[in-house]
Amino acid sequence: MAASAATVTLAGAASTANAAPTPDAPSLVKVAFEVNGDKRVLTLDTRTTLLDALREHLKLTGTKKGCDHGQCGACTVIVDGRRINSCLTLAVMHEGDKVTTIEGLGTPDKLHPLQAAFVKHDGYQCGYCTPGQICSAKAVLDEIKAGVPSHVTQDITKDPKLTEAELRERMSGNICRCGAYSNIVEAIGEVAGGLA
Numbered sequence: 001m002a003a004s005a006a007t008v009t010l011a012g013a014a015s016t017a018n019a020a021p022t023p024d025a026p027s028l029v030k031v032a033f034e035v036n037g038d039k040r041v042l043t044l045d046t047r048t049t050l051l052d053a054l055r056e057h058l059k060l061t062g063t064k065k066g067c068d069h070g071q072c073g074a075c076t077v078i079v080d081g082r083r084i085n086s087c088l089t090l091a092v093m094h095e096g097d098k099v100t101t102i103e104g105l106g107t108p109d110k111l112h113p114l115q116a117a118f119v120k121h122d123g124y125q126c127g128y129c130t131p132g133q134i135c136s137a138k139a140v141l142d143e144i145k146a147g148v149p150s151h152v153t154q155d156i157t158k159d160p161k162l163t164e165a166e167l168r169e170r171m172s173g174n175i176c177r178c179g180a181y182s183n184i185v186e187a188i189g190e191v192a193g194g195l196a
Contacts, residue, residue, distance in 0.1 A: 033097045035060070036104025046092050050084075051075045053091035054101060062102035062131045066175075073174030076132035076139075077101050083139035085173075102131035105138065114138055117187035125178035133174050137188045140170040144192070161196035162189070 026045040033040060035058060042057050051068075054060045054077070063086060066074030070088040077086045078100040106112035114134050117123070124130040144166075149156040152169040160166055167185055176184065189195045 029092055031091050031095055033091075033094050033099055035099045036101060042091070044091050046090065048091045049087055050077070050079075050089045050091045050094060050099070051086035054086065054099070060101050060103050063135075064128055064131060066129070066132075071175075072129070072132075073136060074129050074132045076136045076174060078135055078139055081139070081142065083136050100135070102135055105134065112138070113191045114187065117190045118184070121183045121187040121190065123180055123184040123187040124176075125180050129174060129176050129178075133171070133176065133184055136171060136174045137184075137191075140167065140188070141192055143170065162192050163196045164189075167195065 026047070028043050029046055031042050031044055031053070035054070040058060042053060044053060044057065048057075051063060051065055054063050055065065063077055064074035065087065066072035068087050070085040073085065075086040076083050078084075079089075079094060079097050081098075106115045111119070112134070114137050118130060118134060123133070141162075143150075144160055144162050147159040149160050150166060150169050152165050153160045164185060167188060168181075171184065171188075185195075
């Protein structure tokens with residue numbers, strides 16, 4: 001009896017090994033995009049967020065995983081000139097896109113003006129939110145230059161001015177748990193040439 005039970009178990013194991021993948025098995029696809037000026041091709045599970053593709057697959061760990069719900073802004077990156085929360089978007093949605101992370105804005109030897117201003121004005125304390133803050137700030141300044149209004153823009157028929165209220169509204173999706181907001185405003189204002 002013991003021999004026949006072993007045979008059944010082995011036969012069952014063999015049939016399981018040759019079975020079709022289960023519906024829960026990951027579906028892998030190739031995704032090609034440009035990250036910080038370099039063409040990259042990854043084979044990813046279709047459920048992989050852009051944040052995890054950047055951090056886990058490309059080892060670009062400047063972009064932070066904060067809340068993983070799109071509420072804190074620590075994962076902010078720039079995609080085709082627009083800021084997004086990379087934790088809320090799947091990597092496969094960005095086929096052919098241009099992605100810029102904090103690593104693509106400047107280097108330790110040649111800081112982006114916003115990076116230098118954050119250092120000068122102490123626009124960080126622990127530094128965890130800083131990469132997302134800087135990526136968001138870059139996109140905010142580009143939005144202002146392009147004439148994109150915000151919720152607090154007084155007259156949407158005119159180009160918006162970079163007032164403190166305008167800046168605070170546009171940066172409101174980026175949380176700083178240390179409370180360095182006034183220093184962040186000063187840093188961005190300096191790079192913009194002053195607040196209106």
